[in-house]
Amino acid sequence: MSLEQDIKQERFTNEYEKMVVNILFTSSWIYNMNSARFKQHSITPEQYNVLRILRGSNPKPMMLADITCRMIDKNSNATRLVEKLRQKGLLRREICESNRRQVDISITEKGLAVLKKIDLETESWLEPLKVLQKNEAQDLNHLLDKLRG
Incomplete structure (x- = not known):
């Protein structure tokens, strides 16, 4: 359409x-x-983004500012997202031993398990997007990068 x-x-x-x-x-x-x-996994796209960022740095913890600068939606309230994910047991926040003003954030095993379930669904989720051929998806990626460049 x-x-x-x-x-x-x-x-x-x-x-x-x-x-x-x-x-x-x-x-x-x-x-x-x-x-x-x-x-169905009781998370939002913004929370998923935070979990993926943390998985990428795992096992090394991250600071909130580092998570924020990597997020897709820069307007998301990262502090609120991290707290919601902490309440769900999907990540942990700990005071850094070497710098008491720094809070280290890392993904939990439960968070990794949620991402693993989502990963298993990804291929079928992408299926409707495959109306574009692989080379068309590459061209679109190039054009969008060029637009932002």
């Missing part, structure tokens, strides 16, 4: 305006698919 049909708008000022609306609309569409995917 075309963007025009999806949002019921016949015209755009120009192709650049349409491109921006299309990126925003598609981003929201993917976000909603992700939300539904993670809901």
Whole structure:
């Protein structure tokens, strides 16, 4: 279905305006698919992002500022996300022994187990996106990188 049909708008000022609306609309569409995917694991896409970041540094703990700068959505409240994940037992926060002002954050075994379950579902979750051929996905990645560059 075309963007025009999806949002019921016949015209755009120009192709650049349409491109921006299309990126925003598609981003929201993917976000909603992700939300539904993670809901069964009782986490949000933003919490998933934090867990993936922590898994990438595991077993080395991270500071909140380092997590924040790696997050996809820079507007997310990382402090709140970390606390919610701590309450669920998916990560731990500990005062650094060598610097009492530093809080080290690391993923727990329970957090790793949740990510492992999600990883097993990833291939089937990606299936609807495979309407694009691999080379088309590479081209799209290149174009999006170029746009941000």
